Amino acid sequence: MEDDKDTLRILVATDCHLGYMEKDEIRRFDSFEAFEEICSLAKQKEVDFVLLGGDLFHENKPSRSTLVKTIEILRRYCLNDLPVKFQVVSDQTVNFPNRFGHVNYEDPHFNVGLPVFTIHGNHDDPAGVDNLSAIDILSACNLVNYFGKMDLGGSGVGQIAVHPVLVKKGTTTVALYGLGNIRDERLNRMFQTPHSVQWMRPESQEGLSVSDWFNILVLHQNRIKTNPKSAINEHFLPRFLDFVVWGHEHECLIDPQEVPGMGFHITQPGSSVATSLIDGEAKPKHVLLLEIKGNQYRPNKIPLMTVRPFEYAEVCHSLLHAYISK
Amino acid sequence: MEDDKDTLRILVATDCHLGYMEKDEIRRFDSFEAFEEICSLAKQKEVDFVLLGGDLFHENKPSRSTLVKTIEILRRYCLNDLPVKFQVVSDQTVNFPNRFGHVNYEDPHFNVGLPVFTIHGNHDDPAGVDNLSAIDILSACNLVNYFGKMDLGGSGVGQIAVHPVLVKKGTTTVALYGLGNIRDERLNRMFQTPHSVQWMRPESQEGLSVSDWFNILVLHQNRIKTNPKSAINEHFLPRFLDFVVWGHEHECLIDPQEVPGMGFHITQPGSSVATSLIDGEAKPKHVLLLEIKGNQYRPNKIPLMTVRPFEYAEVCHSLLHAYISK
Numbered sequence: 294m295e296d297d298k299d300t301l302r303i304l305v306a307t308d309c310h311l312g313y314m315e316k317d318e319i320r321r322f323d324s325f326e327a328f329e330e331i332c333s334l335a336k337q338k339e340v341d342f343v344l345l346g347g348d349l350f351h352e353n354k355p356s357r358s359t360l361v362k363t364i365e366i367l368r369r370y371c372l373n374d375l376p377v378k379f380q381v382v383s384d385q386t387v388n389f390p391n392r393f394g395h396v397n398y399e400d401p402h403f404n405v406g407l408p409v410f411t412i413h414g415n416h417d418d419p420a421g422v423d424n425l426s427a428i429d430i431l432s433a434c435n436l437v438n439y440f441g442k443m444d445l446g447g448s449g450v451g452q453i454a455v456h457p458v459l460v461k462k463g464t465t466t467v468a469l470y471g472l473g474n475i476r477d478e479r480l481n482r483m484f485q486t487p488h489s490v491q492w493m494r495p496e497s498q499e500g501l502s503v504s505d506w507f508n509i510l511v512l513h514q515n516r517i518k519t520n521p522k523s524a525i526n527e528h529f530l531p532r533f534l535d536f537v538v539w540g541h542e543h544e545c546l547i548d549p550q551e552v553p554g555m556g557f558h559i560t561q562p563g564s565s566v567a568t569s570l571i572d573g574e575a576k577p578k579h580v581l582l583l584e585i586k587g588n589q590y591r592p593n594k595i596p597l598m599t600v601r602p603f604e605y606a607e608v609c610h611s612l613l614h615a616y617i618s619k
Numbered sequence: 620m621e622d623d624k625d626t627l628r629i630l631v632a633t634d635c636h637l638g639y640m641e642k643d644e645i646r647r648f649d650s651f652e653a654f655e656e657i658c659s660l661a662k663q664k665e666v667d668f669v670l671l672g673g674d675l676f677h678e679n680k681p682s683r684s685t686l687v688k689t690i691e692i693l694r695r696y697c698l699n700d701l702p703v704k705f706q707v708v709s710d711q712t713v714n715f716p717n718r719f720g721h722v723n724y725e726d727p728h729f730n731v732g733l734p735v736f737t738i739h740g741n742h743d744d745p746a747g748v749d750n751l752s753a754i755d756i757l758s759a760c761n762l763v764n765y766f767g768k769m770d771l772g773g774s775g776v777g778q779i780a781v782h783p784v785l786v787k788k789g790t791t792t793v794a795l796y797g798l799g800n801i802r803d804e805r806l807n808r809m810f811q812t813p814h815s816v817q818w819m820r821p822e823s824q825e826g827l828s829v830s831d832w833f834n835i836l837v838l839h840q841n842r843i844k845t846n847p848k849s850a851i852n853e854h855f856l857p858r859f860l861d862f863v864v865w866g867h868e869h870e871c872l873i874d875p876q877e878v879p880g881m882g883f884h885i886t887q888p889g890s891s892v893a894t895s896l897i898d899g900e901a902k903p904k905h906v907l908l909l910e911i912k913g914n915q916y917r918p919n920k921i922p923l924m925t926v927r928p929f930e931y932a933e934v935c936h937s938l939l940h941a942y943i944s945k
Contacts, residue, residue: 354680354682354683356680356747357680357747357749357751357752357753357755357756358747358748358749358751360686360756360759361749361751361755361756361759364756364759364760365718365759368719368728368759368760368761369718372728372729373728374727374728392691392695393694401700401730402694402698402699402700402729402730403698403728403729403730404727404728404729421682421683421684422684423683423684423687425683425684425687426683427683429683429687430683430686430687430690430756433686433687433690433691433694434690434694434760434762435694436760
């Protein structure tokens with residue numbers, strides 16, 4: 294169904310951790326090479342857009358070098374003359390509350406041919422008096438569409454409203470919910486407080502009823518933990534969802550898994566760069582090409598080739614190097 | 620001569636120090652307001668481009684907030700559908716050695732209507748393994764044309780070649796030399812070592828001889844010091860220059876002053892925000908609208924209105940606030 298004018302094609306990836314190990318002689322380019330491979334796959338597969346699940350940056354305050362490299366990659370892959378074949382029909386000022394308030398490919402002064410949508414993770418979370426994330430820098434540059442940033446207000450439980458980005462391509466309509474990382478304990482408390490998390494459903498319009506939308510949620514939280522307070526229980530998510538993209542967990546469990554009794558599947562793409570020496574990270578890395586037509590979807594997993602395996606010699610070298618330079 | 624197709628019109632400013640006092644309750648927006656006023660004047664006066672003399676940023680590693688605010692201002696004023704009426708005829712890959720290697724308004728994926736050219740200062744100097752300045756971030760975003768970054772090599776005296784950006788508008792031809800900040804002691808040593816600083820002159824072309832170019836230098840160094848080693852002597856500059864823009868010195872001495880025996884005039888625009896409690900900073904701030912036609916130029920000084928004077932009460936408040944928050 295690749296060339297179908299009613300099929301929305303999304304490349305899903307997460308946890309690129311750009312700038313990870315940027316001072317390591319051997320690994321310094323790894324995160325960028327993997328991200329470039331993702332962008333290159335998006336181009337090659339001619340997807341409608343890229344969807345990222347947070348932790349695009351490894352650091353809350355990325356270095357000049359990391360910012361420059363990231364901007365260069367996005368500029369080279371996202372700016373071109375290719376037509377964007379879908380529409381964002383929700384209130385864009387609510388979805389993308391930056392100074393410009395619109396989806397990036399609609400800006401008349403940029404040629405965006407490959408839109409990227411992303412939430413923030415715990416590494417690139419918003420902070421400071423302005424509550425800005427490093428992703429806000431890319432958003433100010435019009436290189437990404439940053440959504441799912443909640444105004445949590447003070448220190449109380451608070452109330453959030455999750456407004457979906459409503460995407461239309463031909464007859465296919467997708468409501469894309471984004472929930473940038475919130476501390477697990479806090480989000481758990483909110484999920485257990487009535488009316489604390491409001492999932493805004495699309496209003497009926499132009500012959501579309503609320504059930505006609507394919508509902509995707511992208512979030513960035515701990516998923517599996519022995520201590521249930523420091524992870525999010527899948528059963529707290531609303532049942533109207535059709536598909537969930539789970540960021541933060543680095544192990545690649547990309548094949549969508551059904552959550553019994555909930556009516557949705559979860560894909561956990563895993564990070565595009567290995568950041569810890571655990572078994573889960575030693576497995577091959579993948580991204581997901583998600584094709585959606587009406588209420589049907591087809592997941593296609595694509596292996597990442599540039600990802601460096603944790604080889605014993607290299608780990609030894611890194612550790613030795615870190616030791617010597619102390 | 621404002622509307623003349625042969626008249627190049629440049630708005631000259633320097634030392635905007637974006638992010639200066641960004642944590643101060645009262646002064647946090649001052650640097651941005653002054654910079655926005657400069658951009659707004661450029662728009663209002665319909666200049667061909669803006670020329671900045673370094674220290675656009677106050678910090679070598681600007682905060683997320685400063686980067687976002689800066690990008691927003693540049694995006695709002697520099698991206699539009701206005702035609703750019705001059706050409707850069709020099710080798711752009713030499714002038715602008717970033718990943719893209721061209722002047723920003725020629726990029727087919729951006730609508731740049733107001734180009735900005737800037738060198739770096741001592742506050743936003745290039746550093747780190749990649750020798751990147753914070754201005755490289757803006758250059759990667761295609762929002763400014765960063766020139767005058769020299770490859771100084773190792774720790775020796777080194778040799779630099781200053782390649783001008785060659786600008787043509789109608790019959791007017793300008794060779795714009797940029798020399799980003801180099802430590803005064805080092806630059807002094809270089810100026811006193813034969814062949815250490817090479818000023819590349821335009822080659823004769825299309826009926827133009829080398830003497831047909833109006834030669835501008837923009838630099839960012841100490842100008843007046845009791846110790847001559849830690850400042851640059853105006854007499855070290857080459858005599859072929861016609862006009863010098865001196866950044867770094869914050870006092871506004873914007874009316875071009877002739878340097879006896881050297882054949883050029885110097886304008887010292889001064890900072891657009893006051894950063895120290897010296898007499899020189901207490902004077903009104905100005906920017907320069909420089910109009911060039913052939914070998915003639917006309918300097919027009921324009922006062923900046925948003926610049927906050929150092930008022931006694933505010934200084935007391937700032938000091939008190941700083942003291943309390945310790």
